[in-house]
Amino acid sequence: MQNAGDWTRRLREIGIYAVIGAFLTIISPYNGSGNLPLWGAYLYWTGLVLTGSLSAEATRTLMERTGRKFGVPVMLALMSVTSALAVTAMIILLEALTSGRSIPPGYLPRLFGLVWVIAAAVTAVGIMIERTVLAPVTEPVKGASPEETFLSRLPVKYRTAELYAVSAEDHYLRIHTSHGEELILMRLADAMRELAGADGLQVHRSWWVAKSAVRDTRKQGSKLSLVLPSGKEAPVSRTFQAEVKAAGLSA
The missing domain is CATH 2.40.50.1020 (LytTr DNA-binding domain)
Incomplete structure (x- = not known):
């Protein structure tokens, strides 16, 4: 059963994803959401943020299981690349489902590069937020040293x-x-x-x-x-x- 601290952390995470999704909806990088209505664009970008975040988290978990210690720059590089790959794949899938068209193979490297820039920024912000806003609050515990x-x-x-x-x-x-x-x-x-x-x-x-x-x-x-x-x-x-x-x- 999750305690109050776990629920508070989870709500903060959801709030952060919502804010990032709203920001990307406003700036609409590389016109990714096309002609979608505002609510559709918001769901589109927030979904991509969640996809990238889950991929980055899975990558970090695998890195931790190796038993090796990775510095922040290496973590950022690996997590952002896998996040960008997952988001690029999701964009290809969404394009096929919504318009029935496939993205030209020649455009894929450019698409991945654009996605990676955003993924690296979001991953860096995520790491910073996790170590500050989402960091456990160290309130003194009775009897604890x-x-x-x-x-x-x-x-x-x-x-x-x-x-x-x-x-x-x-x-x-x-x-x-x-x-x-x-x-x-x-x-x-x-x-x-x-x-x-x-x-x-x-x-x-x-x-x-x-x-x-x-x-x-x-x-x-x-x-x-x-x-x-x-x-x-x-x-x-x-x-x-x-x-x-x-x-x-x-x-």
Whole structure:
């Protein structure tokens, strides 16, 4: 049974699809809806948005099942291409059903290119919205630790994981856990504010590490790093070396 949060998220998704469909109805890219009445054009574009979104979501699911970690640019490229393929196929089908005509083969590459531009934009907006508007709200849960509350913003499979570290990558954070890694759109300063009560510390301008996750230290000259259970190394800048030593994480 879906809880209130699931229903709220679903309603937000529907609202976002409706808005994108309305926007495309107004601008009517490549005159795709032809001479359809306004309501017909709206159904046409909203249907294509749903087709592309479902295709992109299926692609992301398959990528996640490979067990590999893909960066946002790679995710965007693969999801937008498969989305464009699905939408192009749907346009060909709709054209055949509504007018009885087939799209000339020579026009298909151009059609796919036009569709891909829109699919890439919609996919990028979708990823941004999912990591902000649709991101789980991390309200404190009675009896939950700061780490558990923080992890609640991640997909379900990470909710029971042990939090190792958080590292900044451009506008994103890479969350290192015992169940793998995940990227979220968030500032490191905001993450550390949420993790203020956790047993960890900032060790670099772009790294926060849980004390219990430090398995070893590695030093090369004046450079110090903390080794996580995953084998990843968190660099320790000179600014934070005294704090790391005081915490008993290095000699």
